[in-house]
Amino acid sequence: MKKHYNIAIVGGGPAGTTAARFATSQGASVVVLEKDREIGVPVRCAEGISEDGLTKYVDINQNWIASTITDFGFISPSGKMVVFHSPTIGYILHRRLFDHALAEIAADMGAEIYTKAYVHGLRRDGSKTTLYLRHIGTETEVESDIVIAADGIESRIAHLAGFNTKLSPKDVEPCAQMQLANIDVNPNRGDFYLSNNWAPGGYVWAFPKGENTANVGLGISGKYAGNKSVLEYLKDFVAEKFPKASILTTTAGGVPVSKALDKLVGDGLMVIGDAAHQVNPLTGGGISTAMAAGKMAGSVAASAVKDKDISAKRLSEYQKQWDKTIGKDIKRLYRLKEWAINLTDTDYEDIARSLDGLTPEQVTLVKIFKQAVKKKPSLVIDVLKVFAGF
């Protein structure tokens, strides 16, 4: 590890390694510091992404595609299924391999990547920032012009730099997931189970990872957390729906379902990915948004270093790009999520019944959500904007 880099990125997930790729491609010297022992592990993710959300940022490699999704199933509390045939395809990834691939691309371009490198302190001094870290048990420090915090929901870098990163419990979904084997799943359909008995204020997902195996997990609204852990909810669901399954992995996770941080940059500092709460708050999906932010932040950081201006004002170019693209959608999706966490099982049944008899090709997300927001017509415009074409 060198003493100084133009850009130090804390966190080696899709946000961090995408930022590293775009920054090195413009000539900046970059280090990525990942606290865990391996890039991409453990996988705390349902691993789903749309084709568009993927191919905008990286060329597809079949090695890390577990399955291709053409349809989505919505299952009501009584078991009624509404199937939606998507106009675009989606993928379920092998996140371990995917994250490795993103890291390898960044490394090939010249980014230095270190694992078991835990950053626990930060000091800003004039035009430089010193990061204090433990690398495989040894205390060390590294200096950079710009720090990019891509350290996930547990982020402390932005907090150490004085940002308010507080999440209210209602804006976090505690989640648990199991990879199940020996189960009967449609390998090309992603399923969402909706009931407040299964997952209050959230949903259960069953995303196939090939034949007879799937990521089955759930998240509940933090608003309803407390009486029963999500792991208990998941155990109950699996016992009900997949009693013969073998459980290959069990993981926990927390997903920010808020609006993105108001302030994404400071002098010599940028925040991206889950650390910046850049997640679709309605679905909890965050791989694509993380890569989008990584691309924007990495590019702006590299050109700021080139111009020798790392002020918050210069770096706010990233914030401007974010606000006028994905940031705008996230605000709409947040309003929909705030409403969706209050839906009752009767509401879910009513929606399912209203779509009865439609073929998967006739069902659209606009139809589903327009039906769902009937009691709150002010949300129709948000539905039309975020689901246009779906």
Added chain:
Amino acid sequence: MVIVNEKICDLCGTCVAVCPVDCIELTEFDLIIDYEICIRCNICIKMCPFAALTSETSGVEVNEKTL
């Protein structure tokens, strides 16, 4: 006092994200709670996906009305 059951904790960081006083730190191998900063609000306990956090009370809890 919040206690971490290390045999259950998955090191997912959900508690860190919701702690209102930032007294929890997730390192590369453990969870550290700074009890001098902790305000015993128990939000972390409610939000833990695996119920790895519990609250241990010693003595008898009292409030103004019962005094």
